[in-house]
Amino acid sequence: MAVAVGKRRQARGLGSERAREALVGYGFIALPMAFFLLFFIFPVGYAFYISRYDWQIFKGDFVGWGNYRQLWHDTVFWHHAVRNTLVYTVFVVPLQMTLGLTLAVVVNQAIRFRTFFRAAFYFPSLAASAAIASIATYILASDGLFNTVLNHLGYHHNNAWFGEQSTALPSIIGLNAWTTSGTMMLFYLASLQAIPVDVYEAAAIDGAGAWRTFWKVTFPLLKPGHFFVLVVSIIGALQMFDQAFLIGGASGGPNYSTMTVVLYLYNQSIKNISFGYGAAIGVVLFVFIFTVTVVQRLLFGKAEVA
Amino acid sequence: MATEQLPPIPPVVAPRELAVDGEAAKGTPPTTTGIPGRERGERIRTAIAYAVMFLVAALFAIPFLWSVSTSFRTLADTVAGFSLLPKHWTLSGYHEAFHTFNFGRYTLNSAIIAAAITISNLLLASLGGYAFARLKFPGREVLFFLVLGTLMIPDQLRLVPIYLMLVNWLPGWVGHLGLHDVSFVNRNGVILIQLVSATSLFLMRQYFLTIPRDLEEAAKLDGAGYFKTYRKVMLPLAGPALAAVAILQFQGAWNGLFWPAILLQDQSQYTIPIGIANFRFAYQTLWPPLMAASVLAIVPILVLFILFQRYFVAGVASAGVKG
Numbered sequence: 001m002a003v004a005v006g007k008r009r010q011a012r013g014l015g016s017e018r019a020r021e022a023l024v025g026y027g028f029i030a031l032p033m034a035f036f037l038l039f040f041i042f043p044v045g046y047a048f049y050i051s052r053y054d055w056q057i058f059k060g061d062f063v064g065w066g067n068y069r070q071l072w073h074d075t076v077f078w079h080h081a082v083r084n085t086l087v088y089t090v091f092v093v094p095l096q097m098t099l100g101l102t103l104a105v106v107v108n109q110a111i112r113f114r115t116f117f118r119a120a121f122y123f124p125s126l127a128a129s130a131a132i133a134s135i136a137t138y139i140l141a142s143d144g145l146f147n148t149v150l151n152h153l154g155y156h157h158n159n160a161w162f163g164e165q166s167t168a169l170p171s172i173i174g175l176n177a178w179t180t181s182g183t184m185m186l187f188y189l190a191s192l193q194a195i196p197v198d199v200y201e202a203a204a205i206d207g208a209g210a211w212r213t214f215w216k217v218t219f220p221l222l223k224p225g226h227f228f229v230l231v232v233s234i235i236g237a238l239q240m241f242d243q244a245f246l247i248g249g250a251s252g253g254p255n256y257s258t259m260t261v262v263l264y265l266y267n268q269s270i271k272n273i274s275f276g277y278g279a280a281i282g283v284v285l286f287v288f289i290f291t292v293t294v295v296q297r298l299l300f301g302k303a304e305v306a
Numbered sequence: 307m308a309t310e311q312l313p314p315i316p317p318v319v320a321p322r323e324l325a326v327d328g329e330a331a332k333g334t335p336p337t338t339t340g341i342p343g344r345e346r347g348e349r350i351r352t353a354i355a356y357a358v359m360f361l362v363a364a365l366f367a368i369p370f371l372w373s374v375s376t377s378f379r380t381l382a383d384t385v386a387g388f389s390l391l392p393k394h395w396t397l398s399g400y401h402e403a404f405h406t407f408n409f410g411r412y413t414l415n416s417a418i419i420a421a422a423i424t425i426s427n428l429l430l431a432s433l434g435g436y437a438f439a440r441l442k443f444p445g446r447e448v449l450f451f452l453v454l455g456t457l458m459i460p461d462q463l464r465l466v467p468i469y470l471m472l473v474n475w476l477p478g479w480v481g482h483l484g485l486h487d488v489s490f491v492n493r494n495g496v497i498l499i500q501l502v503s504a505t506s507l508f509l510m511r512q513y514f515l516t517i518p519r520d521l522e523e524a525a526k527l528d529g530a531g532y533f534k535t536y537r538k539v540m541l542p543l544a545g546p547a548l549a550a551v552a553i554l555q556f557q558g559a560w561n562g563l564f565w566p567a568i569l570l571q572d573q574s575q576y577t578i579p580i581g582i583a584n585f586r587f588a589y590q591t592l593w594p595p596l597m598a599a600s601v602l603a604i605v606p607i608l609v610l611f612i613l614f615q616r617y618f619v620a621g622v623a624s625a626g627v628k629g
Contacts, residue, residue, distance in 0.1 A: 018442070024532040025441035032434035032502050033449060039499050040456040043467035050466055103362070109355050119615055120363045126607055126618065127370075128561040130579035131600035134586055135373040138593055145372055148388050178366075186619060210351055239460060242563050246583050262462050269466050270568055279466040286463040293458075 044286075047279045055276035067280035077281070080256035081264040084169055088260065089237035091170075095177035096233050097226070100184020105214065107185070108192050118189070122182035129179075133246035136175050137162055162247045165257040172243050172258060180236070184229055191225025192218070231296050238289055241266065261285055370604070377597040384593045399594030400602075407589075409599050411574065412581035415493065416603075419566075419577060420559035422497045427555045428548055430502035435510025435547075436536050440522070450511075456504045461564055468499055469568060495569040500559065506551045513547035514540060550617040557607055557618070578603045 051067050054060035071077055107118045124132065139145045140161035150157050161171040195218065203213045241262040244252060250267050252259025259267075265285065269278025376384060377399045379392040386393070403409040437443075438450050472490035476498075480488045490498060517540065525535045541548075563579045570580050582599050589596070611618055 021441050021532070022443035025437045025443035025446070028433045028437035028441065028532075028536075029449065032430045032453070032507060035430070035501055036453055036456050036504070038471075039468060040459050040464070041452065043464045043471070044459055046467035046471075047463050050470065106355055106359055106362075109352070111352065111355055111359075113359075115615075117359045117363060119611070120366055122618075123608070123611060124366060126557060126561075126611055128579050128582075128600075128603040128607070129563055130561075130582040131373075131603040132369075134582055134596050134600050135369050137586065138376065138597065139369055139372060141591065143385065145388075209347075239462060241462075245563070245567060246586065249587060265462055265465065266568070269469065275466050275470060282463040282466060286460055289460060290458070 047282050047286075050275055051277075051279035051283050053276045055274075055279070057273055060276075063276070067277050068284070070277065071280055071284065076256065076259070077261075077264060080252065080259040081261045084252075084257070084259055085238060085240065085261045088169060088173055088240055089234060091173045092177055092180075092237050093230065093233040095173070096180050096184050097229055099177055099181035100229065101188050101222075103181060103185040104188035104192055105218070108189060118185070121185055124179045125182035127179075129242035130246055132175070132179055133243055136171075137247060140171055162258075163254060165254050168248065168254060168257045172240075172247060176240070176243060180233075184233070187229050187232065188222070188225055191222050191228070194225075195221050227296070231293060234292055234296075235289055238285070238292070373597045373600050376593055377601050379594050381592065381594055399598040402595040403598040403602065407581070407585060407595055407599070408573070408576075409578065409581055409595075409602060412576045412578045412599075413602060415575055416560055416577040416579075419493055419496055419562075420556050423500045423559040424552050424555045426497075426501045427503060427506045427551055431506035431510045431551055432541060432544065432548065433536070434502070434507045436514055436540055438507070438511045439514035440540075441532065453504050453507055465568060472498075472569070491569050491571060492575050493570070496562070496565050499565060500555075500562075503555070506555060509551055509554075510544065510547055513544055517543050546617070549614060553610060553614055553617045557610065560607060561603070 052062060052064060054063045054066065103121050107114055107121065111117075137160075141147075142158055142160045142163070144160075146161070147157050159167070161167045199217055199221065200213065203217050208216065239262055240260050244258045244260045244263045245266070248254070248258030248263070250263070250271050252263050252267070261281070262285070265278055265281040268274050268281060272278075375391055378395050378397070380394055380396050380398060383389075383393050434453075438446060438453075469491075472495045476490050477488055488494065521539050521543070522535050525539045530538065561579065562577070563583070566577050566580050567583070570576055573584075576584070578599065582596070582603065585592075585596055585599065
């Protein structure tokens with residue numbers, strides 16, 4: 001049987017064999033491609049389409065740029081969602097990068113238990129955000145572990161850190177700098193290990209100390225790594241949702257202090273059932289993130305980590 | 307090639323490389339003990355590094371240990387002043403979480419969703435990855451570029467269109483297939499929209515590219531077709547990549563919050579994260595069961611991580627940084 005098939009195949013020649021291979025190829029990618037087209041590519045256009053309608057539960061009138069105009073004048077969006085997201089980004093990104101780089105440099109030393117430390121530092125990035133957020137709420141509660149420690153140190157703070165308008169967002173910034181630092185560490189570790197060993201040897205022969213070697217040799221050579229981590233951090237920060245949702249709830253409490261752009265998008269679409277308006281927020285956020293990526297690429301050149 | 311203009315692709319390391327050299331740190335700065343007068347400075351440096359690492363590791367561990375400790379406390383114990391360990395060890399936190407607050411059900415839901423997403427990712431990504439790596443067909447580069455392009459599309463943009471598609475269109479489509487009254491604003495939807503990810507497909511393709519062609523040629527000479535080659539030759543060799551995909555997807559789905567928050571509206575369908583979110587708002591300071599639920603959410607991933615650390619690292623970037 002196999003012989004017969006083989007002969008027939010040969011008889012049909014190279015051309016049909018190629019056609020067969022192509023056909024099989026299309027068959028293999030058919031399901032994944034259909035999935036990507038339906039649930040990724042198509043929704044981009046559909047989102048824009050929806051955003052041009054007054055779409056509540058059912059599709060309503062065509063309103064052109066109406067939703068975008070409304071968004072332009074939406075004070076909750078600008079004064080709370082956008083403002084909080086930007087504040088969050090401006091603070092959390094440098095924190096994440098500094099922490100990530102520090103951890104990476106430390107665990108990159110030729111040192112015992114290196115694997116264990118890497119694992120320990122990376123694990124918070126893997127744990128469920130819901131679990132981390134509830135643990136944080138518990139520790140930062142009014143009578144929680146953190147305040148207990150502070151009181152022992154002579155600094156009296158008796159409010160829940162997530163419960164007050166002035167401390168809620170900064171607490172989330174601290175929390176997320178911690179949980180994401182492990183991921184940043186791994187990114188930096190990858191680019192640290194891409195630095196050739198002889199560069200360090202040359203620095204050592206020149207008599208440069210560890211501190212000087214880091215700032216004069218390692219840090220500048222990490223430029224592609226910095227760029228990559230920066231882009232990833234900023235995009236991640238602009239999309240912050242989990243902690244705001246878990247800690248402040250869908251309304252971003254207390255008093256909108258934890259309202260972020262994505263939470264507002266969720267709030268408008270799912271809670272308020274304003275699909276047209278929600279879609280418009282999604283489009284604006286997408287355009288913004290896209291622009292950030294493009295601008296960063298123009299400023300910093302191509303990321304070479306990949 | 308088309309991939310030149312792509313957004314920064316996550317630095318996915320070929321899983322086999324990781325499997326082979328494991329933690330071998332190629333670029334680790336050499337110790338400079340050969341240079342006279344350096345030894346003492348070197349030793350001090352090492353000591354400081356150790357001290358910093360232990361301190362930071364301890365700081366990182368404290369929140370987790372504290373939650374474990376609290377999960378074994380009585381409620382009264384949580385407000386009775388500071389103590390490192392529970393005054394009276396009890397399982398009532400876990401008992402309440404499971405029986406009173408339904409976390410047994412939520413755990414099952416999480417497991418079902420995570421398992422379904424993992425299996426379908428393995429299947430679809432390995433099929434697609436094999437085709438993109440090995441089979442020649444017109445438009446292959448463009449289509450692959452399209453797949454990677456989906457990494458640029460944020461979930462937030464997809465929220466409204468996908469929600470409306472799941473509500474308005476899919477039940478009708480499935481109805482044509484004879485399945486009536488199927489809803490997608492539930493577990494079905496959560497699974498459906500995560501059937502395969504570009505990252506999984508990318509990982510599989512990259513790995514298949516590293517497998518020598520001789521084996522396939524041999525299979526071909528034996529008269530094996532493409533599917534047989536895929537199943538009998540390629541898949542068995544792709545173990546490390548399959549493991550990386552499985553672990554990544556399982557972890558992502560198990561921890562997932564965004565899509566479940568949108569699509570799981572009936573309590574019987576909640577996953578652990580959604581259960582935790584709702585519990586927090588309903589019961590505020592009922593700490594022992596909440597900490598028990600959190601431990602429940604964390605432990606499976608911790609176990610996986612301890613067993614398969616290297617595969618987690620292989621796909622680290624894919625998960626990106628979700629806030």
